[in-house]
Amino acid sequence: MINTKQTDSTIVVEPMTVHTGAEIKGIDLREPLTAAEIADITAALLKWKVLFFRNQPLNHAQHVQLARQFGEPTPAHVVFGGDDTYPEIYSIAKFRAANSKRGTASIRPWTGWHTDITAAINPPAASILRGETVPPYGGDTQWTNLVAAYHALSPAMRAFADTLRAVHRYDAPTGAAAAKEYDETLKGGTFAAEHPLVRVHPETGERVLYVSPSFLKSLSDVTLQESHHLIQMLWEHIVRPEFTVRFRWTADCVAFWDNRSTAHLAPRDIFDSDFDRQFYRVTLNGDIPVGVDGRPSTVIEGDPIEPVPVSLTNKKPSESNV
Numbered sequence: 001m002i003n004t005k006q007t008d009s010t011i012v013v014e015p016m017t018v019h020t021g022a023e024i025k026g027i028d029l030r031e032p033l034t035a036a037e038i039a040d041i042t043a044a045l046l047k048w049k050v051l052f053f054r055n056q057p058l059n060h061a062q063h064v065q066l067a068r069q070f071g072e073p074t075p076a077h078v079v080f081g082g083d084d085t086y087p088e089i090y091s092i093a094k095f096r097a098a099n100s101k102r103g104t105a106s107i108r109p110w111t112g113w114h115t116d117i118t119a120a121i122n123p124p125a126a127s128i129l130r131g132e133t134v135p136p137y138g139g140d141t142q143w144t145n146l147v148a149a150y151h152a153l154s155p156a157m158r159a160f161a162d163t164l165r166a167v168h169r170y171d172a173p174t175g176a177a178a179a180k181e182y183d184e185t186l187k188g189g190t191f192a193a194e195h196p197l198v199r200v201h202p203e204t205g206e207r208v209l210y211v212s213p214s215f216l217k218s219l220s221d222v223t224l225q226e227s228h229h230l231i232q233m234l235w236e237h238i239v240r241p242e243f244t245v246r247f248r249w250t251a252d253c254v255a256f257w258d259n260r261s262t263a264h265l266a267p268r269d270i271f272d273s274d275f276d277r278q279f280y281r282v283t284l285n286g287d288i289p290v291g292v293d294g295r296p297s298t299v300i301e302g303d304p305i306e307p308v309p310v311s312l313t314n315k316k317p318s319e320s321n322v
């Protein structure tokens with residue numbers, strides 16, 4: 001087992017697959033963490049890309065407190081917004097009410113494989129998801145490791161991918177229930193950016209095959225036909241089972257992933273059951289991706305995501321009852 005621990009903190013890191021995912025034991029995420037715990041969790045996150053913590057009954061304020069120890073939370077969702085008391089908390093309900101300040105509540109369609117908000121110039125660095133109402137079975141989430149996916153390409157394909165740029169856009173999916181309302185909600189919040197197809201991870205220096213299927217629309221500097229076929233190939237490649245981990249949730253689990261080096265898949269099977277599912281997510285503000293050639297991403301549409309100031313985090317963990 002590879003030991004990622006940097007300190008003598010009491011946390012235990014149990015890898016779940018060869019490349020991706022580790023369960024962390026020996027910690028209570030409701031309490032402020034020590035510097036040693038933060039260092040060991042950060043090191044494990046950079047190595048395993050997604051971490052899981054069981055039996056962590058966090059309330060909203062503890063969830064925000066946890067996130068603030070690892071970075072600056074973003075607003076709940078750049079398009080759908082959040083609520084006034086907890087501006088950082090994004091509600092992920094089975095039938096999502098998009099509690100947007102821009103539009104009336106509408107049903108948000110479930111998404112496919114994606115990396116959170118890569119249509120923005122500065123996609124979130126990390127996401128912290130907690131399961132509150134968890135189905136007894138079904139509703140698993142999957143993650144894939146985009147560094148492992150990069151290394152599994154042939155040297156020739158890696159060298160080619162290193163030179164490409166890709167357009168990521170946030171579009172309303174078609175055919176969705178309540179699509180008209182959804183379109184209205186999206187009108188105030190279209191985001192698009194051109195990112196390097198291979199980004200250099202700002203902390204590890206690793207090369208990441210930055211493919212976010214729901215947002216990645218086209219490759220620049222190649223023909224439309226080439227773009228179409230290459231994207232199909234990349235979509236299939238990045239979700240090869242050996243790069244992925246599948247997590248079976250139990251009540252009060254927390255998943256913490258590096259959004260710069262992973263993509264994930266929310267479950268669809270929950271719609272084939274009557275079980276409810278209510279999750280909450282906080283994302284941490286990210287920087288502008290940089291390619292192998294040192295070129296940063298460029299904005300096509302929309303503003304950079306700005307973090308929520310601490311002054312707007314207006315509830316302390318002890319005051320929170322949600």
Ligand code: SIN
Nearest residue numbers: 092141265266267279
């Ligand atoms: C997400 O896409 O962030 C949510 C994943 C999930 O609900 O399992």
